[in-house]
Amino acid sequence: MTEVATLTPDPVRAPGLPAKLRDAETLSEHIVEVISDSGEGAQRCGQSLGAIAARTGNGIWTTEIIPAEIQPPARSVAGASGIRIRIGTKKVTNGGDETDLVVAFNEQVLIGRVRAGELKPGAQILLESMWREHRDPKIVASYVETVDSLKKAGFRVYEVPLERECHKLVADPRKGKNMFVLGMLCNLYSLDPRLGHEQVALTFGKKDPKVIKVNQGLLEAGYAWAEQNLDFKYRIPAVRSTEPQIVVNGNTALALGVLASGMDICAMYPITPATSVSHYLSDVFERVGGIVHQAEDEIAACAFAIGASYAGKCAVTVTSGPGYSLKQEGIGLAVMAEIPLVVVNVQRGGPSTGQPTKVEQGDLLTAIYGSHGDAPKVVLAVSGIEDCFYSMITARKIAETFNTVVVVLSDASLSTAQQPFPRPQFDADWLAPPLDQTPVPDRAKPYDWDPVTGMIHRFVPGQPNGMHTLTGLAHDRGSKVAYDPEINEEGLRNRSLKIAALQKTLRTPPVFGDPEGDLLIVGWGSTKGAIEEAVEKMRAEGLKVSSLHLTFIQPMPSGIREILQRFRQVVTIEANWADDLEDELIDQDNRRYAALAMMLRSRFLVDIDCWTQTRGQPIKPSEIVRFARAKLATPTA
């Protein structure tokens, strides 16, 4: 085996590049996909590629392609499991448009991607070629036919003997192909194979050193194979950050945020796509004195978190749509009794079981209005991976300051997406103050609602002289059950006032682009990167388009009305359902608007339109551009 360090020097920094490298075509960005049957390691390959590119200094965004089943049938269109990595020179804020280059382990998983329109016209396809010699003639026929039709459709197909090459190094090439492909991709994108070596060591860090060695061998072989056999090569110039960056996905960032917020307890019940938050926490949390409680169900997880919070340790419960529905009564209790609580909803397609692994922003109104009666709570939405981290610190702080429920909305696309962000610098202020066990002053009441802010000083068990029974029934300042009409209204008023008190502390979100123009796109959550990229593109073309992205949706900061008024048209772009006025039965009187559009229309009395997509895929910048151009071309009433 050739010594890996001599294979190629650092493409960015070494002056004497070999001839082939100098021929590498320079790109500003590329989208590459690795797809396989479930269990063949395409995701691990792609995550490693993303990490290597990030360490090189490239901007990256990874998007996982996840089948709904654990072991879907091999070689099936629906079973495609994989990952898409968008690599750029600049910071990458979203998954982008269609794929430029795909590595596929069989032709069936590829067909699904082609049918879904996920490949660019003329995209390069590197396809495992062993199926051409398969002993089952049906498979051979399917393979040959697919390759021919792909070529006819204009795709550039390269047949690669992945397993045959891997077999030279390992007995079971099915398990090693992914690292061979990683080596190939390192070569094709002129990435330093030394970083590849290190990444393999990190990826298999918990395993036997022999396993690391074998996989590094596969990486080298892939690198060498591509060098010798493929006639193209790319280079995406990297700008190395001057400060340390961390590369994690959204769920890991949420988990790190829980750790950094000083919360002690995370109570959860397994649910896709939220579970990996607790996987990560279960691994690391207890080493610093916290616990992850896997409850018997979603309701119990919420109740457990409420119990812990009541006792003085603000807790978090992490879930997704169906679990969020089940927690509603508990959330109402926390609102009524004014117990701090952080609830994370990593949204997925709904209603009911819906699309567990797919993205949707369908839970906004449930988050705001959920639980019966008037149950005011704080709702904020994360719009990127970095947000996931800091949201937990913010949420814990708001929950404890205002003794309220804070709902943090993430979604399936952020859960597995990776994007580098500056390494957080720990601040002791992130943590909760120590448990207050001082005696309560005489005549103090547990619900001493401040006449202006509605805020209370909560008494925590252990505080002498503070004994009272907290209740979900209507209660007076002393926490005594009360049915008087005035007392009921007093409680409702004060619980609502707290939300206004928080609202007074919020800053107006910045407008992306000019503060006035023809079209304002308003978004929330994971669509931020795609919307801003689209806006940037349209502005470069001279269109007067700007965007506004909301983090706090309940309460909504001041100043938004003024922003909306400075644009000729306003539209929300959301990944949830909205009726289409083109449908025969749909008109202005019965149209069901997208969630945020409805919120903005009712609050600001502005005729705001919406454009939504519920295909379970992240919204692409090109789709936003297409819609916005059409919108601008339509005369407004």
Add this chain to the structure above:
Amino acid sequence: MTLPVTQCLIKLHEAHHNLEDYQGGVPRWCTGCGDNSILAAVQRLCRDENLAPERTVFVSGIGCSSRFPHYMKTYGFHGIHGRAFPIAQGVKMARPDLEVFVNTGDGDCCSIGTAHWIHALRYNTNLTVILHDNHVYGLTKKQASPTSPRGLKSNTTPRGSTMEAMNPLTVSLGVTNASFIAQAVDWIPELLFDVIQKAYHHRGFSFVRVIQRCPEFLPKMFEPWLHDPGRTLLLSHPNGLTISPELSRTYTNQIEHDPSNLDRAREIASSEDPIPVGILYHNPAVPCYDDLRAVSPMRTSEQIRAGLESELDKVTVWPDDDAPARRVA
């Protein structure tokens, strides 16, 4: 026993409590309701054990019995229907220093909260639990509950309920990790207190089912047992209850039952008539969830910082090219 001087001083400063220190508002239960007997027994327990009211929490769900915390002068959490167990577990897990009790009813525990009840037994969190079992829904005005006898006429079963009653004791004794299962009746206050006291002293999930009367909706239900002491079976054992001679004069139907004998406990628990009273099962060796998994009381900001930094190290891209290689090594 001798105590060091400092401990003696601490003891001197420890408050001693009387019954009034635990008596909250005037109970609004019906006259003759079994809940009153349970309240009296629990207040006596708190006084005898000298529990600090500020370090004691009563958690309940919804129903007549779940009003209980309002009548204690301790901390209380009157929660939502069926969810007292997970709330209490959360309290105990966050604050192992608190004494946590749960009051629940036959609707709260054996119907809407059944999943939590089964799992609470398995978690074996250190809680003292009293199931106020009056065999009927009271607060919602007379509907059949899971423990209502077959044939009970109620507002939802006007022609008589069709199913056999659930037996909370046999259910509990069937759950892995069950560690303390006992039964008392509201009409023998002496044993009600003894059983609750034994439950309190058990470290783990102590489950006490109290069969109690509902004078409003099932006034005659337990009359046959009240009139015939022979239909109550007292369980005695050196590791269980000791029956006083006075009580033995009335309740002659007694057996010795070793609470460590699970099979025998299940057998006794299966009997609805006579009603067994005493400690059915006790296994102090079952580990408690809160012991296995408690939040570290010594959690410091330095510890959290160190934990976070070491996690961030694993995923950091350093500006210096050689740094990651060093870190990996």
